[in-house]
Amino acid sequence: MKRIYLASSWRNPHQPWLVQLLRNEGHDVYDFRNPPHSTGFSWPEIGLELPCTADEYRTALLTHPRAAQGFNADFAAMRRADVGLLVLPCGRSAHLELGWMAGAGKRTLILTQDNEEPELMALLADTICISVDEVVRELRR
Structure with a gap:
């Protein structure tokens, strides 16, 4: 069993079912x-x-208590996780999250798909997966 921080976007339609699958x-x-x-x-x-x-x-970011609450919840989960999984497409926050996790020495995976814009710094991730099956296999290791 891995503790996974799934970084993605509210706009990513795959996020809910991928959380459940994992x-x-x-x-x-x-x-x-x-x-x-x-x-x-x-x-x-x-x-x-x-x-x-x-x-x-x-x-708003620096002064609103709800912003602090949201940040603290996500960052606590990042610190607790063994693995960071970036699921594309996603926004800048998810990339910051995975970058922090890579810098913290945690195992990092990226799930990409056809027609995503390539990113050179994806090489910071331990593994780049191109299917959910690959993600599942990697997490079994």
């Missing part, structure tokens, strides 16, 4: 959409409507 495989998977003891974080919760100014973004 849980069915016996893994402890953090679901940022439904974190324990909280709800998934969203910008409108802190009064930030997009698009916004840089000052509005910074102020």
Whole structure:
């Protein structure tokens, strides 16, 4: 059993079923959409409507208690995880999360698919998978 931090995007339609599939495989998977003891974080919760100014973004991020709660929940799960799995397509936050995990010496995997924009720094990851089956096999190792 691995403790997995699945980094992705709210807009990624594969995230919910992939969380469930990996849980069915016996893994402890953090679901940022439904974190324990909280709800998934969203910008409108802190009064930030997009698009916004840089000052509005910074102020909301640094001062709103809900932003701190969301960050702390996700970062605690990152620290607890054995494995970071980046599921494309995703945004900048997920890339920051996997980068932190790579720097922390945790095992990192990227799940990509056809037609994703290539990224050179993906070489920081331990493994680049091109199918869910590959992810499952890698996590069994």
